[in-house]
Amino acid sequence: MLYTKLMLCALVLVIAEGTDNPCDTNICNNGGTCIHLYDDNVVCICATGYRGVTCDDEEFIFSGNSNDPCDPDPCENGYCKRLNKNTIQCVCDAGYSGRFCDVNPCDTNICNNGGTCIHLYDDIVVCTCATGYRGVTCDDKEFIFSGNSNDPCDPDPCENGNCKRLDKNTIQCVCDAGYSGRFCDGKYIRCL
Incomplete structure (x- = not known):
């Protein structure tokens, strides 16, 4: 399974329901201005020098002080490729992405x-x-039946509950109150 960041269509953000004014959550960064569109949908208008859904990305602006927009090279982990007089593209090294090759998704x-x-x-x-x-982010415990016993519930893999044998090699954990997950290893908080 692959993990991917959520992509937002048409640069419209949907904020958690129940917020009186979704712009009160200060989602627009670097001096961006939040505009409430409708319901819980907002859009960020970014300040000069920034772009992106929440104004997190720095924008390259060619100052014109040199004949070469790649001088100095703005690409952090890659090299600068000149597309025309005032436009560049960063070609990123393996493992990096982003307009300036400054994003390594594994850093998170x-x-x-x-x-x-x-x-x-x-x-x-x-x-x-x-x-x-x-699991996608390795959060789920994997039950590996060793076959050393005739009972897949021995030893009991359920952390906060009881093991129930469904067939020869299949089990189900019946979780105690306040716990969830395949092996009853996730505690949940009840919303009021």
Whole structure:
């Protein structure tokens, strides 16, 4: 399975329901201005020098002080390619993306429980999970039936609940109150 960052269409953000004014959450960064469109949908109008859905990306503006827009080279982990007189493109080294090759999606440590992040392309990464874990971000414990016993509930893999045998090699954890997940290892907080 692949983990990917959420892409927002038409630069419209949807904020959690129930907010009286979605712009009160200050989602627009670097001096951007939040515009409330309708319901819980907003858009950020970015200040000069910034772009992106929440104005997080620095925008390259050619100052014209040199005949070469690649001098100095604005690309952090790659090289600058001149497309025309005032337009450049950064060609990123492997493992980096972003307009200035300044984004390594694996830097956010999305893989948990000893998992390893592998950057495939753009903002697409995949986690290789350590033994005993699975899932998009290696959050789920993996039950491995060793076959040393005739009972797949021995030892009991359910952390906060009881193991129920469904067939020879299949189990189901019946979680105690306040716990969830395949192995009852996730605590949840009840919303009031």
